[in-house]
Amino acid sequence: AQSVTQPDIHITVSEGASLELRCNYSYGATPYLFWYVQSPGQGLQLLLKYFSGDTLVQGIKGFEAEFKRSQSSFNLRKPSVHWSDAAEYFCAVGARGFQKLVFGTGTRLLVSP
Amino acid sequence: EPEVTQTPSHQVTQMGQEVILRCVPISNHLYFYWYRQILGQKVEFLVSFYNNEISEKSEIFDDQFSVERPDGSNFTLKIRSTKLEDSAMYFCASSDQGAQTGELFFGEGSRLTVL
Numbered sequence: 001a002q003s004v005t006q007p008d009i010h011i012t013v014s015e016g017a018s019l020e021l022r023c024n025y026s027y028g029a030t031p032y033l034f035w036y037v038q039s040p041g042q043g044l045q046l047l048l049k050y051f052s053g054d055t056l057v058q059g060i061k062g063f064e065a066e067f068k069r070s071q072s073s074f075n076l077r078k079p080s081v082h083w084s085d086a087a088e089y090f091c092a093v094g095a096r097g098f099q100k101l102v103f104g105t106g107t108r109l110l111v112s113p
Numbered sequence: 114e115p116e117v118t119q120t121p122s123h124q125v126t127q128m129g130q131e132v133i134l135r136c137v138p139i140s141n142h143l144y145f146y147w148y149r150q151i152l153g154q155k156v157e158f159l160v161s162f163y164n165n166e167i168s169e170k171s172e173i174f175d176d177q178f179s180v181e182r183p184d185g186s187n188f189t190l191k192i193r194s195t196k197l198e199d200s201a202m203y204f205c206a207s208s209d210q211g212a213q214t215g216e217l218f219f220g221e222g223s224r225l226t227v228l
Contacts, residue, residue, distance in 0.1 A: 004155075032212075036219075043117065043204060043219035044156070090156060099144065099169045099212045100158035 002027045002093045006104035013081045014112050021076040021107050023065075023091030032094035033074040034101065035065055039087045047089075050074065061085070086111045115139045117220035119205050125226045129194050134223045136188045136205030145188045146206040146217065147180065149173075156204065161212070162188065195227045 003026040013019050025031055032051055036044040048059025055067040065076045074091060088108050092101040118137045126132050138145050147159040160170045162180055179191045188207075192199055202224050206217040 041221065043221045044206075044217075045219070046216045049216070092156075094212050099146070099161035099163075100171065101212055101217070102158070103148075103156040105155045 002031065002095055002102045004091050004093050004102055004104035006089075006091055006107050008107045009105070010108045010110065012110040012112055015083050016080050019076075019078045019081045019085070019109070021089050021091075021109070023074045023076065023104060024072050025074060025091070025093045026072065027093055027095060029096065030069075032096070033065075033067060034092040034094070035059065035063070035074075035076050036090045036092060036103075037061075037087045038090065038106075044090065047076070081109075081111055083111045083113070085109060115218075117205055117207055117218050119203075119220035119223045121223055122221070123224045123226070125228065126195055128197060128227055132192045132195055132199075132225060134190045134192075134203050134205075134225070136190070136207075136220060137186055138188055138205065138207030139209075139218055140186070142207035142209045142218070144168075144208040144211045145180075145182070146208075146212075147190045148204045148206065148219075149201040150204065150222075151198075151201045159190070159203075163211070192225075195225075197227050200225055200227045 005024045034049045035047040047063050050067045088106045090106045091104040094101045120135045145162040150156045160174045161168045177193045202222040204222045205220045
């Protein structure tokens with residue numbers, strides 16, 4: 001069965017600084033990988049996804065993530081954080097042939113001025 | 114921009130009561146989902162629905178739960194006899210290609226509080 005670990009519950013970053021949110025997954029084959037963001041009072045919005053091919057994927061809002069099979073990781077990065085990026089970020093994994101996504105517990109990003 | 118809408122945004126109910134949570138998916142989407150998030154815990158898959166039938170469900174989705182697409186636009190989640198542990202945020206999602214290749218579009222959620 002798939003599982004996702006997001007080891008950081010909270011992260012605080014200064015505005016303009018770089019960001020990296022960690023995600024590790026467990027799945028026997030090549031997974032589908034996703035990052036979603038949830039702003040307060042909002043639903044989950046897809047930032048980016050990896051299915052196959054280039055292991056560095058670009059997403060919306062200047063985010064990118066890199067799939068590293070050897071480390072079972074799919075970390076999310078942004079070179080310069082804006083105050084509007086403060087939100088909760090969820091990593092998720094899907095398995096080929098199945099409809100469900102398995103989510104991590106989320107990382108809450110706080111942006112300090 | 115098309116969006117998934119959910120009603121009610123918040124419902125408070127007594128234990129043992131029936132609850133129906135409603136969702137209007139994006140109009141040309143074919144795959145529909147319910148997820149839930151208990152406060153402080155991860156978002157969990159409940160059920161997926163395609164071609165007017167359940168395509169996949171989790172162990173959480175027991176006989177107390179049912180889903181329906183009654184009129185071609187709404188997608189509902191019914192909890193027959195609510196328990197305290199059903200208190201959670203319930204998210205509806207829809208997709209045009211399914212979770213394997215397409216994006217899931219989520220609604221803003223319905224918060225259910227069971228007293």
